[in-house]
Amino acid sequence: MNTASAPVVKSHRYLREALQHADVRRLLASATRHETQHAGGRVTWHEWGKGPSVVLLHGGFGSWLHWVRNIDRLSAHFRVLAADLPGLGESDPVAQEHPSAAAVAAPLVDGLGQLLRHGERLRLACFSLGAVIGGQVAAAMRPRLARLVLLGPSGLGDLWRNVTTDLARRHPDMSREVLRATIRQNLQQSMIAQTAAIDDMAIDIQTDLVRQKRRLIGMPLSLSNALVSVLPDLAPRLTVIWGELDRYPTPDVPGVAAILRRRLPQIDVRIVPRAGHWVSYEAAAEIDPQLVELFSQTEIVE
Numbered sequence: 001m002n003t004a005s006a007p008v009v010k011s012h013r014y015l016r017e018a019l020q021h022a023d024v025r026r027l028l029a030s031a032t033r034h035e036t037q038h039a040g041g042r043v044t045w046h047e048w049g050k051g052p053s054v055v056l057l058h059g060g061f062g063s064w065l066h067w068v069r070n071i072d073r074l075s076a077h078f079r080v081l082a083a084d085l086p087g088l089g090e091s092d093p094v095a096q097e098h099p100s101a102a103a104v105a106a107p108l109v110d111g112l113g114q115l116l117r118h119g120e121r122l123r124l125a126c127f128s129l130g131a132v133i134g135g136q137v138a139a140a141m142r143p144r145l146a147r148l149v150l151l152g153p154s155g156l157g158d159l160w161r162n163v164t165t166d167l168a169r170r171h172p173d174m175s176r177e178v179l180r181a182t183i184r185q186n187l188q189q190s191m192i193a194q195t196a197a198i199d200d201m202a203i204d205i206q207t208d209l210v211r212q213k214r215r216l217i218g219m220p221l222s223l224s225n226a227l228v229s230v231l232p233d234l235a236p237r238l239t240v241i242w243g244e245l246d247r248y249p250t251p252d253v254p255g256v257a258a259i260l261r262r263r264l265p266q267i268d269v270r271i272v273p274r275a276g277h278w279v280s281y282e283a284a285a286e287i288d289p290q291l292v293e294l295f296s297q298t299e300i301v302e
Contacts, residue, residue, distance in 0.1 A: 014212035017204035027071055036111030041092025043111045044084045049075030053116055054295050056082040059128030060218035063089030065205050066127055069281050073288035081115055083108060087216025101226035105136035121146035123295045128152050129218040132227050139230040147294050149239045152246050152277045155227030161250045163190050183207050193245035193276030235266040239294055243275030
């Protein structure tokens, strides 16, 4: 494992617009960067804070920036380790051309074996595509799992749909103003429910994230049942959080929540009113205290 101390701003080659924001620059400057190795190259992690470790896995087209509004609150209580999923952000893809969720998870499991302290329990929060991968991580590390929190999870088979097919498409000849308007429109259609929550930082982060070279095509994994298949074994240690207006669950969030509660009564299911898919950003003021509460519970009774 290689570890580089802050500052690490220059390492983020895909970032341009997001670096305009003081919060992004400050988080980069205060982070410790780690690289763990796998057959395809490296996984990049960023670390903040002290205390018990909390691991964050982002969503599709994403990077650690999906957690930009949550890191400060979490790092006041925990040592936060935010990964870039293999094939996204600053992490190299796995060797397979069309990897399974387990194959993408394997380098993260190996990396956590190096980054977690000896005997430390795993506290894991995952967003969207990250939930598919995180479910595999949690299953592989189940003896060490303390709590798994899934926010807007995909990988639910026929309980999840792709709503990105009707998004407005970007073109290289778009002006900056038209591009930003397109990103704003797409954020409201697929990620953030309330117009007022789509601020300049959300637009700039999303602009950078969708512009990065995609080396992990996550939609086949999101449309799979890879998460459903491991949920029964994880149910006693699992919390699922959705924004009420998340468009991906089908038929809708209350309907999917009811199905999961019926199938797996041990699961803790929570719904945040009036929020959309990127609930950790849109409703950070509601999500952060819940994450602190959940991850402060060190013992789970089965």
